[in-house]
Amino acid sequence: MNTSEALKELGLSQKEADLYLVSLQIGSATIFTLSRAANMHRPIVYKLVDQLIAKGVMKTSLDGKRRVYVATNPKDLVQIIKNKESALSEVLPELLALASSGSKRAKVLYFEGRDRLKDLFRTGLEAKSKSMYSYFPSKYMIELFGKREMEQIIDERIKRKIEVKTLRSRLSEEEFVGSEKTEEAYRQFKYLPDDQNLQMGIVIFDNKVNLFSPIKENFGLQIESEV
Known part of the structure; x- marks a missing residue:
């Protein structure tokens, strides 16, 4: 130099x-x-x-x-640097506190269109905790993906040993004929009361919440928060 x-x-x-x-x-x-x-x-x-x-x-x-x-004098430049380092050291705790608080703010990602909704749904396959919680009417999933692609996603979830605990509505239910019906499906589910039929989807895993609008509105959100 x-x-x-x-x-x-x-x-x-x-x-x-x-x-x-x-x-x-x-x-x-x-x-x-x-x-x-x-x-x-x-x-x-x-x-x-x-x-x-x-x-x-x-x-x-x-x-x-x-x-x-x-x-x-060039020798005095060294002292200038030391003064700057000293000033930075004094405010460093405050700067670190600001950085920490900023990192805890929720991040929100917006997904629009059928392909982007599929991308949003697949993020659940990256669950580090190997666990998901969801409310997702099977008719919604089939309309979004089609049965064949939906079965492929279920197969991938089972392959990765990701357990899903889900709420379902009998009014929006359509049985799968593939892997999800097996004992090794890593799946637990309960039905909502018959008068409950939400036309949207929710998937929770790790520190993320995925929200899916009614299928006609065609958009979704992912909220990520450390809190």
């Missing part, structure tokens, strides 16, 4: 680094002298000098009636 690149690592721009190095070489100088030595227009030098002073890498003083500028 060359000198200019090292200065940029300290937070200086390329032009700021160039002007600092020129100032370091020529010593105390006026804006006019700095401008000529750095081959920069004076308005730019004025702006850069103000920025360097604000960053603590250049100082200004009066030499008689002239205002002159001088680069901060």
